[in-house]
Amino acid sequence: MGLFDKIFKRPGPAGAPQGYFKTLTAYTPVFTTWGGQIYESELVRAAINARATHISKLRVQVQGSAKPKLQTRLRTGPNEWQTWGQFLYRLSTILDVNNTAFIVPVMDDYMEVTGVFPVLPTQCQIVQYNDEPWLRYQFRAGQFASIEMRYCGIMTKFQYEDDFFGTDNSALRPTMELINIQNQGIGEAVKSAATFRFVAKLNNFSSTKDLAKERDRFTRDNLQNGEGGILLFPNTYSEIQQIKSAPFVVDAEQMKLIQTNVYNYFGVNEDVLQNKAYGDKWSAFYEGAIEQFAVQFSDVATKMLFSERERAAHSMVMATANRLQYMxxxxxxxxxxxxxxxxxxxxxxxxxxxxxxxxxxxxxxxxxxxxxxxxxxxxxxxxxxxxxxxxxx
Incomplete structure (x- = not known):
């Protein structure tokens, strides 16, 4: 039995789904991962990692008197495979890459909730069955799983067009293309710096065949022995000049602008990436990038694990951080x-x-x-x- 079977024990709809769940915006409620591969960029990955690393330090506490058995298990970890730090790190990473993160309940053989797990589907649809919305996940290996929406948690960023899912990161595409072009330019500049090219005028040759023979002889005698040395030009050559190529590389100010675009998009800065932020700087980063994640996760986890009556009796999940440690x-x-x-x-x-x-x-x-x-x-x-x-x- 694999991880998929251990998590998704709840049976799906017995029959075919009865269409998509109707939304206010008339958008088809379908989430699909964006193919932009932003996580493959070094700068973007560093920004995402900085947020996820600090978010993984949050302390998850369960309060109230409802479901004491579940509370006992959640105090030791979110599930049997992860610690809270690992859970929060992956959840934050998924949210930053896809702007939508799904949390599903882990159930035992008696359909009792024993924990939570972050999943990364390639596609998720909100379908309707027996007048109730279900989340239907499709994963990269081809598996499908369905579970009632009220049992799941959805965290979002940049939510505008869809009533349930966040917008993709296509707004970052121009910056990603600039980063890619810049990296290619740096690579070509390094290659060109290790290459010497010359142009010269060859005198007293009228036959194309003779020119080809002389070119082959010069290459064989000067460039193919692998021993290094100097190039010797006989007096048949004149007007010898070195060809210098200058690949385009953006200057420091433009590169700083590209980096700032990424920092602004993910809510980080250079001090955070290089672990130099503390005191007021770290407090500002906490309030702008970490606290909003902690609040949203606390609300989503509380709603999916406790009923309305239990929440009214002050049973909740809360993610907090001791900000004084960063002074x-x-x-x-x-x-x-x-x-x-x-x-x-x-x-x-x-x-x-x-x-x-x-x-x-x-x-x-x-x-x-x-x-x-x-x-x-x-x-x-x-x-x-x-x-x-x-x-x-």
């Missing part, structure tokens, strides 16, 4: 001191900022407040730490 050491020290002194954060929360494990036996759950701080009661009373007396002010 400089000086900023971390200042935040740690200020938050601990005022009793806002306990010792374990402070240790998390420094990537340290919690203290054993719950020792780090205690809060510390410095002695010169006072507690103001709702009745106007003031209590100083260590004092047993309370006085009003």
């Amino acid at each position: 400089s050491n000086a900023e971390k020290l200042n935040v740690s001191a200020q938050m601990a002194d005022r009793g806002i954060m306990n010792r374990d929360e402070i240790r998390e900022i420094w990537n340290l494990p919690p203290l054993p036996d719950g020792q780090g759950q205690a809060y510390t407040i410095r002695g010169e701080y006072y507690l103001l009661g709702t009745d106007g009373s003031v209590t100083k730490k260590g004092d047993d007396l309370t006085s009003g002010t």
Whole structure:
């Protein structure tokens, strides 16, 4: 039994689908992967990898009291084959490449949901069966799988034309073509730099046959021995000149513009790609590129795993990140001191900022407040730490 059989245990419609699910925009609800192969570009792959790497650090938490067995399994991982980091990395990559990412539930033999898995179909259709929309997936190996739409999750980017799927990345095609042309120009420039070409006037030859013989002799004597050296031109040659080719390569300013187009499209920058962003720079990257993914994934996963009643009772999936970890050491020290002194954060929360494990036996759950701080009661009373007396002010 392969991975396909382990994931798609839910039987599809017994009969033929009863047409496509009707949408408001009148577009046929069909998703097809774009053949632009943007992931094969080094710059684009680096941008996608930067986002996916940071997104894979998100902490997925399950809250509420609904489905305790499922919650226990999700706390250890999304499924039996992946960690949460691997799941989020692949989901982010699929979303950036296709602008649509599908999450399907993993079910056991009793049709109970035991986890979630990101899938990469070559095509997905929303078909209707018994007045209910179904997602019908087709994969590269030729397999088909169908599952009710309410059990699945769909994440999108650049969603405009279709009611359910994101638009493809054809808007990036002109930039991709420029990157391809630029790479070809650099390659041709390297080849031309290792090649020497000359042109010369050959005197006192009137026969085409004699010219061909002299050309073959010159090539044989000077260019085919593989020993290197210098080229010797007899006095039958005149007006000897080297041919210099100059392949077109865009200048640094134009190349910077091409890179900026890719950075703008994927919401990254050079500091993020080279792991130099921290503090306010990383916070800006988090808010622009990571937080929106975390919010959308949290909403999609919550809706597909919990019923409306369970969601109303505050059962949810939430992806969060400790942004304080990306501050400089000086900023971390200042935040740690200020938050601990005022009793806002306990010792374990402070240790998390420094990537340290919690203290054993719950020792780090205690809060510390410095002695010169006072507690103001709702009745106007003031209590100083260590004092047993309370006085009003």
